[in-house]
């Protein structure tokens with residue numbers, strides 16, 4: 001297939017582009033490099049420096065003529081979405097609608113959309129399934145969910161197929177440790193430098209951590225299997241922040257390092273773990289990497305990045 005990957009210079013998008021290329025698909029990346037990096041770009045994959053909110057996007061799609069679009073470009077910073085919700089909505093909603101219009105004009109067959117556990121808000125029951133109520137607690141959660149509605153509308157009006165993948169907390173190589181996004185990236189970077197990471201509250205808050213290579217494989221599966229579906233992409237394993245810290249100490253052999261304890265942050269969800277039954281049924285997805293295996297690969301990546 002011909003596959004366009006938006007946000008392909010980012011953390012997850014670069015892995016999606018890579019797995020597509022490995023499976024002999026023709027790939028083009030579109031990114032404005034706002035958080036993405038040239039060094040993330042997989043070798044031999046062409047890219048265009050384009051903003052998804054711009055008119056150039058339509059031109060790029062009309063020239064490349066993709067069969068499938070993997071839409072990962074987004075403003076992903078939850079705190080930024082709270083401080084500037086208009087900017088968040090501009091990139092995440094207007095950008096996505098601009099993309100869908102270009103897909104309609106150019107007869108793209110399918111869009112694979114990267115959504116998030118943030119659409120659920122505070123879990124009312126665990127594990128969270130796709131039928132859980134949707135009460136996002138941040139502007140980011142609202143913008144990610146809003147695009148899900150647009151996908152439904154474009155399917156009904158213009159027959160553009162879609163898959164909505166709601167990810168748990170994604171971690172792995174190329175995640176930016178300086179960003180707000182990932183506790184794993186931040187802790188790994190700090191611990192490898194012999195510094196103490198900050199743990200907010202008692203550290204018993206939990207998340208469903210899913211390895212980025214599993215996410216990339218889920219995107220590939222979604223492109224070739226089920227239609228018009230919403231599925232969680234996670235592990236069904238609940239891991240606490242303390243578990244992350246302790247495993248990192250064990251794997252880096254730094255058992256004496258202590259975390260800095262900080263007051264808990266308001267608005268933080270206490271527990272999160274997602275059901276993946278539907279993903280297994282609809283697209284044949286099950287995570288292959290245990291947290292231990294994923295963390296080992298992640299540590300190797302950050303070790304190679306750090307200038308000791």
Ligand SMILES: NC(=O)c1ccc[n+]([C@@H]2O[C@H](COP(=O)([O-])OP(=O)(O)OC[C@H]3O[C@@H](n4cnc5c(N)ncnc54)[C@H](O)[C@@H]3O)[C@@H](O)[C@H]2O)c1
Nearest residue numbers: 007009010011012032033034035036051052073074116170
């Ligand atoms: N990281 C996670 O844990 C997680 C969890 C759930 C969902 N997601 C979703 O996965 C997707 C990828 O996230 P990520 O963690 O790789 O983030 P990232 O910031 O590394 O990647 C986003 C990419 O989009 C690009 N981009 C941003 N605005 C753009 C614009 N206007 N035009 C063109 N490109 C633009 C950035 O330069 C970057 O390369 C996002 O849609 C995000 O909402 C991520």
